Amino acid sequence: GAGVSQSPRYKVAKRGQDVALRCDPISGHVSLFWYQQALGQGPEFLTYFQNEAQLDKSGLPSDRFFAERPEGSVSTLKIQRTQQEDSAVYLCASSLGGSGANVLTFGAGSRLTVL
Amino acid sequence: AQSVAQPEDQVNVAEGNPLTVKCTYSVSGNPYLFWYVQYPNRGLQFLLKYITGDNLVKGSYGFEAEFNKSQTSFHLKKPSALVSDSALYFCAVRPTAGTALIFGKGTTLSVSS
Numbered sequence: 087g088a089g090v091s092q093s094p095r096y097k098v099a100k101r102g103q104d105v106a107l108r109c110d111p112i113s114g115h116v117s118l119f120w121y122q123q124a125l126g127q128g129p130e131f132l133t134y135f136q137n138e139a140q141l142d143k144s145g146l147p148s149d150r151f152f153a154e155r156p157e158g159s160v161s162t163l164k165i166q167r168t169q170q171e172d173s174a175v176y177l178c179a180s181s182l183g184g185s186g187a188n189v190l191t192f193g194a195g196s197r198l199t200v201l
Numbered sequence: 202a203q204s205v206a207q208p209e210d211q212v213n214v215a216e217g218n219p220l221t222v223k224c225t226y227s228v229s230g231n232p233y234l235f236w237y238v239q240y241p242n243r244g245l246q247f248l249l250k251y252i253t254g255d256n257l258v259k260g261s262y263g264f265e266a267e268f269n270k271s272q273t274s275f276h277l278k279k280p281s282a283l284v285s286d287s288a289l290y291f292c293a294v295r296p297t298a299g300t301a302l303i304f305g306k307g308t309t310l311s312v313s314s
Binding site for chain 1 (some may be wrong): 205235237243297
């Protein structure tokens with residue numbers, strides 16, 4: 087597609103519910119990143135895929151967070167047993183390659199509110 | 202720990218005046234440096250990057266940034282601000298050895314007419 091598409095744009099969950107956030111990267115982009123952006127803060131790295139391989143998941147805050155990209159294209163970020171502190175905007179980004187100079191293209195984000 | 206600092210939460214400037222948004226970083230080695238802009242309810246948009254070479258980098262919408270290795274800074278500049286430049290600006294660093302961008306907290310730029 088022309089850009090990175092994320093869905094849903096807005097999600098309200100009750101504490102304890104599971105949520106799934108979808109990212110559709112730019113076609114042909116090898117690298118895919120997930121970031122978490124809390125209110126008034128900069129994006130914080132969560133995890134990174136190169137094709138279908140999850141090469142770095144050091145930023146995932148707990149084992150309630152899980153991400154996958156089974157066919158090397160669409161990715162899903164799943165949060166189990168949501169907590170209020172999970173409320174944030176979840177940003178997905180993709181890039182053509184994995185080198186340091188590659189520019190990340192970001193989606194508009196999925197805003198999660200946990201009540 | 203590797204980090205990026207944007208010391209100003211907000212920068213206010215009058216339309217037509219020059220603007221500077223400051224960024225310093227603490228990263229080992231020779232990192233790649235980026236500026237992104239975020240408009241309300243939209244994703245981050247790439248403005249410019251420094252990889253190597255000339256210390257003054259030109260980017261989108263008339264923005265430029267000056268890399269200073271000794272001061273570990275990468276300040277964003279524009280000679281003449283527009284009201285439409287009002288947005289949230291993020292400096293980001295990618296360590297040469299890693300793949301993830303490290304972002305600053307962001308600076309809100311407000312340009313008044």
